[in-house]
Amino acid sequence: MSNTDTIVEVSNLDVTFQMDRGQSHVVRDVNLDVARNETLGIIGESGSGKSMLASSFLNAVIDPGVSTGKVMYHPEDGAPVSVLELSDSELDRFRWEEVAMVFQGAMSSFNPVTKIRTQFRETLQDHGRDIPAGMDRAHELLESVYLDPDRILDSYAHELSGGMKQRALIALSLLLEPDLLVLDEPTAALDLLMQRSIVTLLDELQTEYDLTLVFITHDLPLLTTLADRIAVMYAFNLTEIGTTDELLYNASHPYTRALLDATPDLNVPVDEMSIIKGSKPDPVDRISGCSYSPRCPIADDRCRSEEPPMMTVRDAHESACFYYDDAPDAVPISAAPDERPSSGRTTATEGRDN
C-alpha cells in the first residue's frame, strides 16, 4: 500500500520470547496504521504489550524477543521501508533519522560521565552530520523545550532535575529531524504539573517540527489532552481504536469502558484508581476465545470459544467485541460523559525549572 497519509503500517505483528515454560506471545497479530502528523495514544494495563508494540516500530524489541509480521514505514519522499527487514547498519541510521524513541528513564538515556554537549555532538558525528549546523539545531531545540541551551549543554545529567532531563532528551531525540517520535511513558517519573507541561510541550513541538507522535501510557487522562486517536491494548493485542472523542463518549469494548469507569477523576493515572477485577492474561497460556472474557460482565459462550476480530463501530472506530453495540448499556460508566473529558491544560512553561 502506498497511502501517503499513512506513516507506519503494522500488519500481523507478533512478538515472541522463548521461555522455559513455552513460547511467550507478548504481541499477538496486531494490525495498526499510524497517520502522518497524528498523535496516537496507546493505553493499557501494565504488561499488556504496549512497549513491545512500540519498540517494533523501530525493530528495537529487546533480545531475545523476536518480531515477525510487517512494519512498513512510509517516508514523506522515497520508497517505503520494511523495518523488520533492515540490516543493523540500516537500522542505526533509521532509528534516529526517521523514527526516534524516548523512554521513561531519561536518567539512563544520558551517559552520566560526559556532558550533555558531548552526547549531542556524538549523535551528530555518528550520523555523519555537520557539527556546527547540528549544534545550532541543538540550541534551537533546547530553546523550544524551554531550556537554557548553554547551561544544559555544559551540564552532566545528574545536575539536571527529572523534568529538565526529560525535556533535554526530547530535544536530543529531535536532533536528526525524525518524522516520527515514539514516547514510551515519557512522563511516568514526573510530578503531575511537569507531566502536563511536557504534554503541552509535545503538542507545540508536533506543530513546529511536523511530527507524528505515538505516545504510550497508563494514564488515560493525560492521553485525552494530547491524542487525536487512542488505541487500547489488552492481552497483547488491540481491543479498541478510535478518535479520542469516540473513545471517551462511545467506548464500545467492555474493557475500555472498565478503564473509563476506573478513572472517575481524570487527573489521576489509571493504575492508581480501582483496578479492574480478575487476573491478568498470561502470554504463555492463551485462553480460547476473547482474552477479556474471564473478566467481562457480558461474555457468553461465543466469547469463550471464538476470538472476536476488530469490527467497525462507525467511521474511524473499531472494537474487538461481538457485542460492541450492547456494551454501552451493558457496561455503564459511573461518570457522566460531560465529566469525562480532561480539563485544565497547563502551559509548557509551567514548572519549567523543576
Ligand SMILES: Nc1ncnc2c1ncn2[C@@H]1O[C@H](COP(=O)(O)OP(=O)(O)OP(=O)(O)O)[C@@H](O)[C@H]1O
Ligand atoms: N525480556 C523479556 N522476556 C520475556 N518476556 C518479557 C520480557 N520483557 C517483557 N516481557 C513480557 O512482555 C509482556 C509485554 O511487556 P511490555 O513491556 O510490552 O508491556 P507494557 O504494556 O509496556 O507494560 P508497562 O506498562 O508495565 O511498561 C509482559 O507480559 C512482560 O512480562
